[in-house]
Every structure is written in structure tokens, then in C-alpha cells.
Amino acid sequence: MTAREVERWCEENRITSIEIQATNLDGTFIGKTLSVGKFLGGLAQGFAFADVVFGNDLGNFPVLGFAFPAWRGELEDIFLRPDLDTLCVWRPGKAAVIGDFWRPDGRPVGVCPRNLLRRAAAEAAERGFDAMAAIEIEATVFEESIQEARRVAYDGMTPLGGYAGSAYVLAKSSDWREYLECVEQRLRDIGIDWEAWNDEAAAGQVEVNVAMGSVVDVADRWARTRQVMREVAYDLGRTVTFMAKWSNSWGQASHLNLSLVDEDGNAFFDPAGPSPVMRQFIGGVMQAITGTTSVALPFITSYRRMLPLEGPPTTATWGIGNKTAAIRAITGHPKQSRIEYRLPGADANMYLVSAAVLGAGLFGIRNEVEPPPAFEGMAWCRPEGTELLPTTILQAATALETDKVLREVLGPEFVDYWLGTRRWEWIAFHTMGGADAAAGLTAWERNRYFELA
Incomplete structure (x- = not known):
């Protein structure tokens, strides 16, 4: 669209302001609201943001203790260019x-x-593939308004729909349905394709599935869907959180489904099982799987999910149709053949997770990497011959630091900077009001992550 076409679009839709949107490293939805004139005048250059967008933590402290890239350190402006x-x-x-x-x-x-x-999507295109994705979003909704939640420091709140925790339960009160039906309507209004919503495992927990599409488009829908879920909650006097674990109940995830499509169709499909392309893709993903944990589980609380038999994978494994493995390969269907990366918490930035998994998978194709044997049986409780995934933010950072695949596909600037921010997060937890991680979920974690993760 040209500036004139955008102007006409705004006139036709009676637009008086435009919100420019993005995520920071931690996945928080950020942006500015601009007048139409300001927006039209900045289309070419973009719109200035101070470098603190990527330089401050969730407590609004400057992240320190490691080398700054050239764009950070002097509060230099960086520019958000709208797509x-x-x-x-x-x-x-x-x-x-x-x-x-x-x-x-x-x-x-x-x-x-x-x-x-x-x-990463551009590299896939250069190799003749369209990278396709779908994301499953889990969250917990509460009866209290956000103002009430803040007054009680996000503790002792009432799950919307009752305390009974199971999965797929339809016997829910009308206020629970009202919330999700309003989310559904907002998504339709905005033009976001969704596939399903349902009750999840824990009290008050819901799942909303973003439909399959090109990987960048789906990540955009993921970011906007979470914002819609927040806005609808606030409009209805409710509260929603995407913390990986807001209490001692079950945690919550963001499962990523990925496939590659070429001129012949789904490149992961083979009637006999994983295609050669799928096998090599899995080979690359598995080679980087421990390092990828750092972006899949970004916060202190993210690792509280890592309990065998509670749902998330705990071992560096892949399997065909195996939901206990970190990578589940869905095979045998010309359209639905894909991998499902089951580790990310609901608090993960899915732009980063998608970039890491897609990049590692393309590395596998580029280098014809064969995966280890598919795991058969239950992969929880560390069966013989399996490797545990990292269980702390520092273990995951160390795994990423030594990972040559992710350093190549994500770039050394990102990897080194991300490592600094995760180690800062560990320092902040231990010096700014947190406690020993073994002591259970802390007030510091709720105050830091409940609204912004």
C-alpha cells in the first residue's frame, strides 16, 4: 500500500488513530498510538523508540553486566517500521x-x-519451502478484575469457571463461556483465523488454537490473540495470565506446530512415515534442542513446569505421535504431517521460538542431519538412554552458549545478548526480592510475570 492508499483506507474505515505493535525480547506486547497524520508521515523511516525497548527488564531496570551491541547504551533511537x-x-x-x-x-x-x-522464513523460501505453523495458546482466566488482582498481588484469586480442574469439560458456567465467546468475536472482527477453544487441564485454564498459516503471519496472530484475550478480560472485569505456572497447579504451554510446503505439497509427508525432508528437519532440531530450551523457557518460573507426568517434556527426545517427547512427529497425512514442539511455556516469545526451531530444522536439511532413533514409550521420568532437558534458567543458558547450530542460525549478536538477559534474570531473582527457587512460587515472580509475561 502507498501512503495515499493507507490514507484512503483510514478514511473508508473512519480511523482516527493507529496503534503500532511489536514484542520485546520477553514477549511483552509493546507499541504506541499515533494520529493518522503522524502515521502517514513516518511510513518510510518508521517510528522512534528508545533502545530501552530491548534494554530494560520486566521490572524496568536496565539490564547490565555484558557487552552492549552498537545500537544500545546511549538511549539511541531505533525505528519500528510497520508491515x-x-x-x-x-x-x-x-x-x-x-x-x-x-x-x-x-x-x-x-x-x-x-x-x-x-x-528464517526467507531462508526457507530460498530453499523452495513455505514455512507453515500453528500455535496452541494456553492461559488462566480469573473472576477478579485486574484492579482487584493488583490489590491482592495476584495471589489467592478465583479461577473463572470453578475450581474443578480436568480437560475438555463442557459443564462450565455462563461467565466462562461469555469470556471465550467474546474472545472469539474479537478475533473474527480483527480477521484472525482461529480453529478451536476449550477447557484445559487446570482450574480456570483455557486453550485457544491459532489456525495454520505462514510462520510469520501465525506469530503475528499469536501476539495479537494474547492481547485480545487480555483486552476482553479487562472489558468484562476479569483477569488473564500467561505465566507458565501461576500457582502450584498445572502449568501452561504454547505448543508450536511446524511443517514445510514445496511445489509438490507438504514436504514432511510420506505414506511410510517421516519423509527424508522431515527426518533431516528433525535432525537439526534435535541437534539444537537443549540450547533451544533457553528461548522456550525464558523465565525463572518457566522451569517450575518441568515436572514428569504434568504434561511438558522433560527429556531431549522425539517420537512419532508421542506426546511425552519434546518433539512429536505427526505423520501419514498429506496435509497434517508436521512436527509439534511441546516444550515452550505460555510465557515464551513465539517469534523467537519459531525462529530457533525453523532455523535449526533448516540447518538439518542444509547439512543432511539424520536424527537419533525415534523414542518409543513414555519419555517422562528419564527412561534409560535419554538426556534430561535443562531444568533451570542458568542450565539452559549454558546449553545455548555452547550450541553451534543456534549461534549460526540466530546470529552471535542475538545469542550473546539473550544469554546476558537470561543471566540478568537469574541475578534479579536472587537480589531484588526473590528467594531460593526450591522454596516454591514467590511473590516476586507473580509481581514480575503475571501481567507482562
Whole structure:
């Protein structure tokens, strides 16, 4: 769209303001609201944000203790360039558009999550593939308003729909259905394809499935769907959280489904099982699986999910149709053949997770990496011959630091910077009001992650 076409679109839709949207490294949805005139005037250069977008932690402290990239340190402006393919009517009179961060000299910011994913998708395209994805979003909804939640420091709240925890239960009260039906309507209004929603395992927990599409588009839908779930909760006087584990109940996840499509169709499909392309893709993903844990489980609380028999994978395994493994291969169907990466918490930034998994999978194809044998049986409780996935934020950082695949596909600037931020997160937990991680979920974690993770 040209600036004139955007202007006409705004006039036709009676738009008076435009929200520019992105995520920071921690997955928090960020942005600004602009007048239509300001937006039209900045389409070429983008819109200035201070480098604290990627330089402050969730407590709004400057992240310190490691080398800064060239774009950080002097509060230099970086610029959010809107992707006009994402322009939509967000609410009556208000539009929204998602963008990527660029440096003043025209180079992409190397730690921008969407830039990293677009780069991986571009590599797939160069190899003749369209990278396709779908994301399952889990969250917990509460009866209390966000103001009430803040007053009680997010503790002792009432799960919407009752305390009975199971899965797929339809015997829910009307207030639970009202929330999800309002989310469903908002997604339709914005133009986001969704497939299903349902009750999940824990009290108050829900799952919303974002439909299959191109990997960057689906990551955009993931970010916007979570924001819609928040806005609908606030409108109805409710609260929602995407913490990986907000209590001692079951944790919550963001499962990533990925496949590659070429001119002949789904490149992962073979009637006999995983195709050669799928096998090599899995080979690359498995080679980087322990390092990828750092982006899949980004926070202190993320690792509280890592309990055998509670759902998340705990071993570095893959299997055909095996939901206890970290990578589940779905095979034998010309359209549905795919991998499901089951480790990410609900608090993961899925731009980063998608970039890491897609990049590692393409590395496997490029280098014809064969995966280890598919695991058969239950992969929980560390059966013989399996490797445990990292169980702390520092273990995962160490695994990423030594991972040559992810350093190649994500770039050294991102890897080194991300490692610094995760080690800072560990320091913050132990010096700013947290406690021994073995002591159970802390007030520090709820205050830090409940609203912003």
C-alpha cells in the first residue's frame, strides 16, 4: 500500500488513530498510538523508540553486566517500521499494525524477534519451502478484575469457571463461556483465523488454537490473540495470565506446530512415515534442542513446569505421535504431517521460538542431519538412554552458549545478548526480592510475570 492508499483506507474505515505493535525480547506486547497524520508521515523511516525497548527488564531496570551491541547504551533511537500487510481495524475508529525494529542506518536490529523469524522464513523460501505453523495458546482466566488482582498481588484469586480442574469439560458456567465467546468475536472482527477453544487441564485454564498459516503471519496472530484475550478480560472485569505456572497447579504451554510446503505439497509427508525432508528437519532440531530450551523457557518460573507426568517434556527426545517427547512427529497425512514442539511455556516469545526451531530444522536439511532413533514409550521420568532437558534458567543458558547450530542460525549478536538477559534474570531473582527457587512460587515472580509475561 502507498501512503495515499493507507490514507484512503483510514478514511473508508473512519480511523482516527493507529496503534503500532511489536514484542520485546520477553514477549511483552509493546507499541504506541499515533494520529493518522503522524502515521502517514513516518511510513518510510518508521517510528522512534528508545533502545530501552530491548534494554530494560520486566521490572524496568536496565539490564547490565555484558557487552552492549552498537545500537544500545546511549538511549539511541531505533525505528519500528510497520508491515502494512498487518494493518487492520483493531476497534471502531482505531487501527493497528505490526512492525519490525531497524537501526537509524537502515540495518535490522539483530535481536528484534520478528526480524529473526522473517530471516528464517526467507531462508526457507530460498530453499523452495513455505514455512507453515500453528500455535496452541494456553492461559488462566480469573473472576477478579485486574484492579482487584493488583490489590491482592495476584495471589489467592478465583479461577473463572470453578475450581474443578480436568480437560475438555463442557459443564462450565455462563461467565466462562461469555469470556471465550467474546474472545472469539474479537478475533473474527480483527480477521484472525482461529480453529478451536476449550477447557484445559487446570482450574480456570483455557486453550485457544491459532489456525495454520505462514510462520510469520501465525506469530503475528499469536501476539495479537494474547492481547485480545487480555483486552476482553479487562472489558468484562476479569483477569488473564500467561505465566507458565501461576500457582502450584498445572502449568501452561504454547505448543508450536511446524511443517514445510514445496511445489509438490507438504514436504514432511510420506505414506511410510517421516519423509527424508522431515527426518533431516528433525535432525537439526534435535541437534539444537537443549540450547533451544533457553528461548522456550525464558523465565525463572518457566522451569517450575518441568515436572514428569504434568504434561511438558522433560527429556531431549522425539517420537512419532508421542506426546511425552519434546518433539512429536505427526505423520501419514498429506496435509497434517508436521512436527509439534511441546516444550515452550505460555510465557515464551513465539517469534523467537519459531525462529530457533525453523532455523535449526533448516540447518538439518542444509547439512543432511539424520536424527537419533525415534523414542518409543513414555519419555517422562528419564527412561534409560535419554538426556534430561535443562531444568533451570542458568542450565539452559549454558546449553545455548555452547550450541553451534543456534549461534549460526540466530546470529552471535542475538545469542550473546539473550544469554546476558537470561543471566540478568537469574541475578534479579536472587537480589531484588526473590528467594531460593526450591522454596516454591514467590511473590516476586507473580509481581514480575503475571501481567507482562
